Amino acid sequence: MSTTNASAKTVLAAQTSNSDAQRPERAVEHEPSARAACPECEGQVVTEDEQSFCTDCGLVVAAEWVDRSPTLTDLGMIGNAEQSIETVDPLRTDKGLHTKIGRNTDGHGNPLSDEQWETVQRLRKWHKRMQFGRQRKRTKRLNEGLRDVEMIGGNLGLPEHVIRQAARFLRRASEARLPGGRMAWEALAGGAVLLAVRASSVDREKIDVAVARYTKAPHERVCAAGRKIRCKCGVDAPAIRPEAVMAVIEALDDDAMPGARAVRTWLLAHHLLALGDAVPVGPGTPRSTVAGASVYAADRLLSEKHLTQSQVATAASAVVETSQNRIARYSRELVDAYEAEHGTTEPGVGVEHARDTLR
Template identity: 35%
Template structure:
């Protein structure tokens, strides 16, 4: 059977068809060369024959290509223990869409059972799948991005390869991996936020993250008050000018040392509180402290220190101006 009878475009590799350049050009008897999967004449440019097989990947995610992507499937991903190359066994219909009879459905049920048992070659793979599923659950609850899910999965895989799961709960290491991915990307997600949706206590998540940070050498970025200001401002729905002023105060607090030794989220809430007071807003310390997940005392102490430094800077500017 000719390959064109089966495939509408191109040829299959199993046809053993090849291209050589022995014949002469049928038009001008010129020299015929083979290049790029085709034979063409160097004299008149006539393409005598072509046979091109694209060995590259198909653009499955390109909707403008007008190609059927069902034979390709999704790309590989680190969020699944098998890299995304999972076999799915149907239940009620075959590949053509026809209804299966009872005997075949029972056979497929037995096949699914055996497939489920054979998916894991060892307990290590089973633990990996459970940990990656827990990471995906936490990422979904916290409404984080798919890219962060990938990064957290890579951190968990590194932890398993370094044998850091021994003696620790898989849930705790999975939650710590999510927090580690947030820290490495600069997202303002604290351990308390991740621990609130984890299936273990926050203290165990904190301990697991400490181990990951020490043993894996994570490139964690130190959190600053500026990282938390946009999050708190969006939660409160304040105006853009207040957010801009709070960001300026957050940078000022870091430069002057007000934020040294203090919780970044508390200083961010204090900066936002000071910005609202300057604009005559009626946000209370209790409301801002609840958004920042700190106590009103923490917010008030940071705000008072910020006010003192602002007052000193303003006084020195006034004295310099009068001296001139």
């Protein structure tokens, strides 16, 4: 275990002394913290403009903070106290708290002999077995997913704090048992990066396409994975496609609906999509597909039906490939969710609710 503490966790005080104020200011960039409570007063920690601070005492909290838990010396164990304070890395399955075994050199950088190399190989094999623990197979898949997150973030040139936030999202997906079936680890890694970018101040223009380009999964599955993490894990991140309903309506033929009808359909579909995210309806489905189902369900709830499943599926497929079967299935689920929420299928309730939300 390394004794260097260059990257030890630090808590930055919000107030500085007068002598510090006289020194020339120097721009220092700190990663925002993922902590919800202040380490000093247990107040609420919020993040604004890539900086986290306590709303009660004003303490500025960085991603790397001082671990005040008992050291090895405090516990009466043999060892150096500094060795118990290592950087916690969310990109590693064991959070980085382990000894790193080199491949071709020893701790001083000297090349290994053949006998030493064989010994190191055996140590590395047993080290990996202990590192992954009892759930070895699932932990190995999580490790591969974290490597995918790191690779995607590196190819996109994302800031370190965004990559680490994506790793936290992927861990939450693993704890919620989201991987499995058609929801692969590769897609979840791309979806986690997508959500982390949406939750940050990074330029989001065309980021979903860029993430899919470096993900080992199709674009449709990446969008579906991002929505599933957001809906199932309660991730506080903006929707990946906030204007999904409008995109579907704009893709329809000009003569599909009159102007006034299109506005009411858009408002009701916007409300239905919000319900679909909250229930959720089709969490493992891209949001554009559910948006298409919302448009069709809104047209069914309103009087004088104008749209067909084929028209809506074609319009939604302009963004993500969508089938009529999905439109039919999710539209029924959305209508059921609407009735369960409001106790009626009267469309005016959802239209007024959407107007109040969009004001």
